[in-house]
Amino acid sequence: MSSFFRPLFVFFSTVLIGITSYVSICAGGDWDWFESNSSFAPEAYVQDKSYEQLFYSINMFYGEDWYDNAHSNRFKESIIADWKKYLGKKLSEEQLNYYVLSDSSNVELSKISKAILKKENNKLAQKFDLKDAKLKQFFAFMNLAKSLETYSNNVASWNYNTDSLDPMQYMSVGQAKKVEDIYNLSNDPFLKNRYWFLTMKSYFYSQNRNEAITFFNKTQAKVERNELYYRGLSYIAGVLYKNKEYARSNFMYSVVFDNCPKLRTVATYSFHPQENKDFQQALAIANTNSQKAALWALYGYYGDEVEAIQQVYTLDPKNKHLDYLLTRALNIAENKMNTTEWKYAEYGSKAKIANDSLHSKLYQVVTKIANEKKSNSPHIWNIAAGYFEIIKANNAKATHYFSEAKKTIPNTKLAQEQLKLFEIFNTIASVKKIDQAAEIQLLPNLKWLFVFEKENSSDKLRTQFLINWSRNYVSSLYKKQGNEVMAELFLRDADYYLNPVRTEKMITHLNTNKYSDWHTFANSLYNIRIDDIYEFKAIKYAYNNQISQAIAEIQKSSFANVELLGNPFNGNIKDCNDCDHVAFQKTKYTKLSFLQKVKELQEITAKNGDTYIENILLGNAFYNLSYYGNARLFYDNNIINQYNTNYLNDTYKNVLMSNAETEKYYSKALLLAKNDEQKAKAIYLLTKIERNTFYLTPVYIPWEVDYVVFDGFKKLKQYSKTKYYQEVINECGYFRNIVQK
Incomplete structure (x- = not known):
């Protein structure tokens, strides 16, 4: 077994279940860029919400909030439900929420409790039937529970005068013992269970937390294995951790993880063997396969997830934690295999899958479990096996696994769409040459992926990587077949329009009057229109100082009358685009009229007269055409796509930053x-x-x-x-x- 991978951080392991607040070092947002390289959504098949924040993420935490923020609300529904069942209709749900969950009720609870003790008939007493035994017990319990919150909600504050934390306020052991006395005197099973937990909580926040262990050891055999029991067990795990009894602490956290879904996230974050021997000792404490499997499931969160899957499956093929472990293993594998070259973002992201990066042991384990059909959720293992077979170019095997998955897959929108997504992936990957048959096969699948997905898919479905990958894949097939136009339609090439022959091919294609359904779909993916190409040609001619050709091309486009923001013939001492844009302009130049004026000035200089001013103006014109000038709007074009940036890409950087033509005109002006x-x-x-x-x-x-x-x-x-x-x-x-x- 590999060395235990230590977590990035450790929450204070003496966990106050349900109240403790943790501070995340992450902040804001619900976007995880890893998901853009992932095609598998764990929510599709692991629907138990208790696992959600344990799904894999390159961020510290998974999910919209990036951290476990359920502490004050984790148990409120079950607490209210329990009291409602106990009290019947003696209190409304609104009243229960107020007295149990709201701090505003503390003063009123105290007054009601005093009225009960003194048998007073005050206004508060008149609101309720305080002769009712259960109602009296409820108010007494809640008053006591609220009084303990002074200690349980106590957080160490930083003292700027002493440059240290102020000492924490702990309950005296004697005060906690009084709570235990009430527990001992209680006969009602429902209340006794709650006083048991309240006693555990009191000792945990007392000056001697070890008393919690003493109380637990002498009472736990009589306590029902319910939510309150596992909350109490978490306190013991925290005390043991602080006492550096790591093996026992981690074993107890694993028991909580295994048996109490509401505490699953907390138990995972608190689980922290210091080294392998602690983990092995915890395994030695476990008496059952279920307990051992829970320890391995936690190991899989921090350590070798593939080893964890193998160990859990050997112990219990139907173990409930296997599906969550598989999602982590699968997403981690994707993170290693899948890449997106974002430098192509303005042209289309180039997504690739490194087939040789597929974890061989994971492949073997997943295939074995899928084939043996012993797991509790065979569909997820078949889907994972099919996914990996696509990566290995075994498309027929992938089809087989997906067919098997359909036999047991949940009938939910996300689950069905996740399978369909991988089936589409398999269909696309099985195509090795684009011909008419391939077009018929691919078209409905690509339409679903590119169009239907945007309008109807579940929010959690991860489609972006396969969208990018499929465009890249189809484009690469067309390139191999020598079809440059179709390759460009599926994935833009930064250099495509630098080649005049390819440019004319695209113009011919886009000017075609009739298209097949396939070509219509390919055109819909392309963000360049014929106008953009004519404008691009005009810009290219302009920078080459071929002004007549530039005028001819810009006149073919719809951008000829776009007004430039500044006077392109001004040459100021300081380069200040914004200043030039707001300055008074007697004449406003459009892209076309600017080129026409340049041509007029060039015709004057061609006569070789006294043309100092004309050469200065022409120098200014070409200077302002460049990145440094006030006429950047001239090269605002969908193909170039460099207008709103200070970081020009390599394709156009040399052209847009060149002052060669400018220097020619300024030098001639100097001579004149x-x-x-x-x-x-x-x-x-x-x-x-x-x-x-x-x-x-x-x-x-x-x-x-x-x-x-x-x-x-x-x-x-x-x-x-x-x-x-x-x-x-x-x-x-x-x-x-x-x-x-």
């Missing part, structure tokens, strides 16, 4: 400059390009090497008497620092 003002401006604008280039080099290391004297700034110093130079001094702190040195 007729005076120092024009030269100063051209030099400074060229220096901005020098700066941007530096920031892209490995030499730039923030807070280490992030400040250099650019050559452009050295040249600019020659024009210190110009007005533009002074404007740069005022607006550019970087240059101002250089000048002042």
Whole structure:
């Protein structure tokens, strides 16, 4: 057996069942990103809620709240039900809830108890028939129970004056002994049972907790094995743990885990062998296979879940804990096998299954249990076996196991859909080539997975990984067959539209008037429309300075008249997109009119006249087209998908951050400059390009090497008497620092 895997944390093991509050180091939200790589929902087949927070999660806790927060409410329903049965109609359910569960009733309970003792006929006494023996006993018990909460709800507070915890307030042993005296005098079986628990609780919160063990040992043989008994047993387990009697403590927690579903989560979190010998000693204490199986079930939560399954199954093939252990083992296996490359998120997540990562021992154990048909829930084992056979590419075997599962599967929506999900997975995985027969086979299954799932499935059904995987799988089959268009429709390739031939193939496909049902479905998965492609081509031409072609393409799209937010022909000293966007603009440029203006300026410069201003404007235009400029909206396109981000992906980073065309026009403007003002401006604008280039080099290391004297700034110093130079001094702190040195 492998070394015992210690839990990430240990709750204070002297557990106050039902009242103690735990502090989680996790906070907020109900989303577990592990589920995006998982296809098996444990809730589908383990419907006992007591196991829910023990399901596998990469977070510390499983479930919407991420931690066990049921302490103040864990037993309220059973407590109220017990008293209601005992009292009959003597108190309404509303009154029971008030006197049993509400702290607001404490003062009133005290007054009623005094009225009973003094036989007073006050207003409170008149509300109830206090001559009724059971009613009198109820109020006496509740008054005593509430008086103990001073100790049971006591939490150590941090004292900032002493930098330490204030001492806890414990009940005196003598006070606890008085509660035991009441227990001894009680003859009513119902009340005696409750006074037994109240005595256990009193000693647990007393100055000598070992008295709880003494009382338990001399009375436990007479106590009914009900909820109160296991609550008391949990107190003993906590005391033993504090006494470092780990084997006995953990054995008792396992008994609670096995027999009291409401305490199953608490018992699991409190179970904590320090090392393997503690666990082995706990096993030695166990007298029955059921007790041993419970210990192994807890071991499976923290340690080797596969070993735990094997051991529990050997002890008891129908053990109730086996299903929960299988869900953990299966989800852990998924976490190791399944991956999603989120860097493809803007194109479609690339999901993969590492077949060789399937736990071989888990596969053998699950297959054995499924084949032997001895378990209490054969459907879950058949489903798990079928799932693993898909992973191993044994599709016929998977079909067999799923057929077996149908014989005993629960008739619940989630259970049925979970099986259907795996059957669809098997159908898709069995296809090795896409032809007409495969299309007919796949279409209804993919529609259910992609469409029906969104509208009708159970909330817990985990479909996202198989959606991503199926798109990737079908796409990969099309790639092998050389069908680039269909491969792209199922899973976008970041580089697809960088190839002009592939671009034209997609345009031809999307312009087709008639589609088969299969092609219509594939098109519905694709988030790129024909307009997006025309716009993309226009953007690509623009960055290549092929303006006429860019104009022709943008005119084919519906985006031609989209207005840019800033004036793309402005070239300011500071790069400030927001400033440019709110600045007054005499002329508002659309994507089309911007390109048309660029073409007009280029035609002027082509005549080789005095075109300093035109070259500056063209330089500004291409600068603002880049990531650094105010016209980023120009490349806001569904294919590029880089507009609302400061982290450009590698596919388009070099294009969007390039200032090559800008530098060409600014350099030409410098050559054509007729005076120092024009030269100063051209030099400074060229220096901005020098700066941007530096920031892209490995030499730039923030807070280490992030400040250099650019050559452009050295040249600019020659024009210190110009007005533009002074404007740069005022607006550019970087240059101002250089000048002042």
